[in-house]
Every structure is written in structure tokens, then in C-alpha cells.
Amino acid sequence: MAKLSKKQKAAAELDGEKLYGIEEALKMLRDMASKKFDETVEVAMNLGVDPRHADQMVRGMVSLPAGTGKEMKVAVFAKGDKADEALAAGADKVGAEDLMEDMQAGNLNYDRVIATPDMMGVVGRLGKVLGPKGLMPNPKLGTVTPNVAQAVKDAKGGQVEFRVEKMGIIHSGIGKLSFKDADLKANFKALTDAIVKAKPSGAKGKYVRKVTVTSTMGPGLKVDLAEVEGA
Structure with a gap:
């Protein structure tokens, strides 16, 4: 049996029920991070919704102020001047x-x-694709708009889409571990605020039930809901 590294042992010994402030959670993820690559920081929000019902679907766009740390590849369907505008704005295709x-x-x-x-x-005609x-x-x-240049710039500049999955969970990246704490905190706040504001009319009872922050290779750390506006 392979020996566990110190970081793996530390992760295994974490109290799975402890609630963390976002700053403390980010510090712990950095302490346990691999040095081999720049891990992505991800947020998971468990919501009190059932997306099988149309009035409980949660979906939207939010611009992360510090960007995502990921190069977005953007395709645009347009002709004539609009096609030229999209290319000038940085569209890939x-x-x-x-x-x-x-x-x-x-x-694709x-x-x-x-x-x-x-x-x-x-x-x-590409619906099934x-x-x-x-x-x-x-x-x-x-993403259907006459202002394709702005839509391309938004996508390239750190705008992300969030969408609730079958089990009522939203997953989204908020940057890289190499980001400054202030930038990750700003992105965390932008994302969670947007999801709270997107609360659907059909949501009953407690809306935000759990928030977890993790990194690509790191453990999932529960965030104190006091850190999430409106939770």
C-alpha cells in the first residue's frame, strides 16, 4: 500500500463538519496544494430547489471581477459587419x-x-449537438444578441455561466490558487451573490443549504453560510 504524503494525511484528518471562513478555507487549500500545477478553485452550492420543475430552475451569468484564469474559446454565429465585430473583439471562430x-x-x-x-x-439545427x-x-x-462584440469581450473577460444540476447543486470555478486572496474572495462574493439573487419563485424553505470550496486536488471545505449574502 502506497504511503500517504503529509498533505494527504492532513486532508484525511480534516473535520468534515467544520465550517470555515472563506479566508481560512483558501489558506488551507494552499497549504495542501500540489506544487506541480496551478490548481483551480471551485465552489459548490447546494440549493433547496428541484430543477425538474421550471419554476425552480437556477441559471444565469456573472462576471467575475478578477477573471477565471482560464482562456475561454468563443465561437460566434454572425455574418457581415457583425462577423467582423466578433473577430475584432477576439472571437476564436x-x-x-x-x-x-x-x-x-x-x-465543439x-x-x-x-x-x-x-x-x-x-x-x-444544432440543438441536439x-x-x-x-x-x-x-x-x-x-448569448443571443446583436451586440456580439460585447458578448465576446464579456466571455473573454471572466464572465461565467452557472446552472443548477439535477441534485440541486451548482458548481463553478472562481479562479486559480495562484490568485491573490482578495481576488478569489471578490470572485467568490460575485458568484454567490448572483446565485442568491437568482432565487427562483418556486424555491421553498431554505434556499442556500451548503457551500463548499475546494481545489482541483484538494479536499472540500464547508464554508460558513454567514459568508454568503442572503443565505
Whole structure:
């Protein structure tokens, strides 16, 4: 049996029920982190909702003030001047029917897909391809818009989508362990505030039930709900 490292032993001995302030949690994750790569810091929020019901779905976009530390790949469906604007804003791929065919062929290595309203007839044919990957452009999320340049800049600048999963949990990255504490705290606050504000009309009882912060290789640490506005 392989011997556990000191960091692995420390993680195994953690009190799974202890509640941490966000600063203390970040310090612990850094203390236990691998030095081999820059781990991503992730937040999981357990919510008192059942997303099988439309009036309990939680979904939205939020701009993380310190960015994500990840390079976002963005595809845009647009023609003419709008296509030029998207390219100038930094889109990785811009097209129309040609882009649709490329995606149908399995080229889906994108983090965000944006479309102008007039292109939705083309994009609609990709529902079975983009839908399961959560990439289908949606006007409620600002990814169907005539202002494609701003949508591309937002995506590249640290805007992330959050969406509740089957068990009522939202997972989202908020940056890298190499970020300053102040930046991770600002991103944590932006994300949790946005999720609290997105509380759906059908949510009954306690909305935010548990918040956990972790890193790629680190343990999950429960965050004191006092750190989450409106929890």
C-alpha cells in the first residue's frame, strides 16, 4: 500500500463538519496544494430547489471581477459587419452555415457559443449537438444578441455561466490558487451573490443549504453560510 504524503494525511484528518471562513478555507487549500500545477478553485452550492420543475430552475451569468484564469474559446454565429465585430473583439471562430457544418462534424471545442438573432435559424439545427453540452445560445443569458462584440469581450473577460444540476447543486470555478486572496474572495462574493439573487419563485424553505470550496486536488471545505449574502 502506497504511503500517504503529509498533505494527504492532513486532508484525511480534516473535520468534515467544520465550517470555515472563506479566508481560512483558501489558506488551507494552499497549504495542501500540489506544487506541480496551478490548481483551480471551485465552489459548490447546494440549493433547496428541484430543477425538474421550471419554476425552480437556477441559471444565469456573472462576471467575475478578477477573471477565471482560464482562456475561454468563443465561437460566434454572425455574418457581415457583425462577423467582423466578433473577430475584432477576439472571437476564436466566426461563421454561419460553414460553422454549423463544422460543429455537426464534431468540432465543439468551445467554452461559449454566441449568435446574432438573425442566425438562430441556422443555430437551431444544432440543438441536439449544442444542447447536451450547455452551449446552445440563449437570449436570457445574453448569448443571443446583436451586440456580439460585447458578448465576446464579456466571455473573454471572466464572465461565467452557472446552472443548477439535477441534485440541486451548482458548481463553478472562481479562479486559480495562484490568485491573490482578495481576488478569489471578490470572485467568490460575485458568484454567490448572483446565485442568491437568482432565487427562483418556486424555491421553498431554505434556499442556500451548503457551500463548499475546494481545489482541483484538494479536499472540500464547508464554508460558513454567514459568508454568503442572503443565505
